[in-house]
Amino acid sequence: MASLFKDPSKLSAYRDRRFSGTQEEFERALQTSTTVYIGNMSFYTTEEQVYELFSRAGEIKKIIMGLDKNTKTPCGFCFVLYYSREDTEDAVKYISGTILDDRPIRVDFDWGFQEGRQWGRGRSGGQVRDEYRTDYDPDILSLGGYGKLVQRE
Ligand code: GTA
Numbered sequence: 286m287a288s289l290f291k292d293p294s295k296l297s298a299y300r301d302r303r304f305s306g307t308q309e310e311f312e313r314a315l316q317t318s319t320t321v322y323i324g325n326m327s328f329y330t331t332e333e334q335v336y337e338l339f340s341r342a343g344e345i346k347k348i349i350m351g352l353d354k355n356t357k358t359p360c361g362f363c364f365v366l367y368y369s370r371e372d373t374e375d376a377v378k379y380i381s382g383t384i385l386d387d388r389p390i391r392v393d394f395d396w397g398f399q400e401g402r403q404w405g406r407g408r409s410g411g412q413v414r415d416e417y418r419t420d421y422d423p424d425i426l427s428l429g430g431y432g433k434l435v436q437r438e
Contacts, residue, residue, distance in 0.1 A: 290316075290374055296394045304396055314396035319346075319367045321376050322395040326361045327386035328424040338385055339365045343372025349403050355410030361424065362405075362412060364398045388424075 290296055293312035299322075304311050323335070332348050339345055344367065351362035367373045373394070381392035405411040415425055 290377075290394075299393055301396060303402075311396055315394045317370065318395060318397045319370055319373045320395040320397050321365050321367075321373055322362065322393045323365065324362050324391040324393065325388055326359075326363065326390055327388050328359050328361055328428055330359070330386045332363075334385065335363055335365065338383070339376055339380060342376040342380060343367050343369060347398075349398055351403055351405065351412070353410040354404040354406075356428075358428070360405045360411040361415070364395060364402070366398060 293316050296312070296315040300311065304314075306314075321339075323339075326335075332350055335348050335350075336345060339348075345365060346368050347366040349364040349366070350359050351364070352358060353360040365376065367376070377392050377394060380390070382389055384390075405413075405415075407413045407416050409416060411425075415422075418425065
């Protein structure tokens with residue numbers, strides 16, 4: 286099972302600009318961490334739903350919902366912390382791409398949660414990528430996110 290994830294440079298396409306270490310340290314963290322990032326979530330998905338789905342891969346230590354830094358409401362991502370590396374890899378392998386609240390979620394290895402990482406980093410308060418969205422997304426539009434501004438232009 287772990288053989289699928291041998292090449293550390295292929296564990297994740299995402300590079301956190303706020304990680305303070307070197308690329309090697311980042312890759313080592315991705316290889317050993319027991320944290321996953323979940324993206325493309327509905328803004329309406331609850332922590333309980335996340336718990337129900339992700340506990341299928343193993344025992345969960347903690348869930349941290351991603352929040353809009355202005356409204357303090359969920360904005361489409363979260364972190365799930367497991368106890369074991371094997372369960373972490375199973376979450377990436379088996380849960381990524383599955384449908385949660387009508388959306389295909391993306392499960393990515395993460396270098397490890399730190400206080401502050403739960404907040405959206407976009408100018409609007411939500412996620413950066415939502416500010417580039419031009420397609421219709423009911424989650425974002427109905428909550429008045431940045432996608433709404435793009436649509437109005
Ligand atoms: N492990 O894929 C991920 C991931 N993402 C997307 C966010 N996080 C992730 N963690 C993992 N894998 O703690 C984490 C972040 C943070 C929290 C919220 O989620 O580490 P964010 O999504 O609001 O901000 O983070 P982030 O990560 O800085 O944004 P993003 O989308 O990667 O953008 C990075 C840069 O690319 C920015 O300079 C942005 O201007 C540019 N960019 C992003 N999308 C586009 C686009 N469509 N077109 C052009 N430029 C773009």
